[in-house]
Amino acid sequence: MISLALMLALQAATPAPTANPGPGPLGAIGKQKLPAKGCAAYLWSMDAGRQLVAMATADPAQIRLAIDGKTTDYAMATQSPAIGFGFGGVTQYRGGDVTATLDMAVAVRADISAGATVTSATLRIDRPGRDTVVMPVGGLIGCV
Numbered sequence: 001m002i003s004l005a006l007m008l009a010l011q012a013a014t015p016a017p018t019a020n021p022g023p024g025p026l027g028a029i030g031k032q033k034l035p036a037k038g039c040a041a042y043l044w045s046m047d048a049g050r051q052l053v054a055m056a057t058a059d060p061a062q063i064r065l066a067i068d069g070k071t072t073d074y075a076m077a078t079q080s081p082a083i084g085f086g087f088g089g090v091t092q093y094r095g096g097d098v099t100a101t102l103d104m105a106v107a108v109r110a111d112i113s114a115g116a117t118v119t120s121a122t123l124r125i126d127r128p129g130r131d132t133v134v135m136p137v138g139g140l141i142g143c144v
Contacts, residue, residue, distance in 0.1 A: 027066040039085040039143040046136040058086025063093045099126040115142045
């Protein structure tokens with residue numbers, strides 16, 4: 001069975017957060033721990049570098065992003081419809097002048113315990129007066 005240990009091993013294999021995974025302001029967030037409770041979605045860029053670019057947690061409902069070199073947690077503003085593990089299919093997070101929209105689909109698999117795979121997802125970053133950035137991402141959900 002794929003377990004949380006495998007998910008953490010995949011994360012450990014993630015390159016250091018020095019490179020920008022794609023065009024625009026979004027960078028890698030580095031290694032992340034499982035939350036103390038609930039579930040977290042670990043999202044990697046879909047380019048050749050496979051950088052960990054986001055971690056969304058269900059409790060508290062927030063997303064961690066590195067924008068313009070600064071790693072920040074953004075609180076959930078809206079979420080719909082529920083897709084399981086405390087997440088929504090489309091979730092908006094806001095903080096300061098940043099609006100991040102995570103649109104994702106998940107799949108429960110028999111070979112994954114305490115989690116699921118993020119089968120398809122996009123992460124959209126909107127900031128007033130700046131270009132909108134949309135990045136395809138994929139990953140895993142792990143729960144404690």
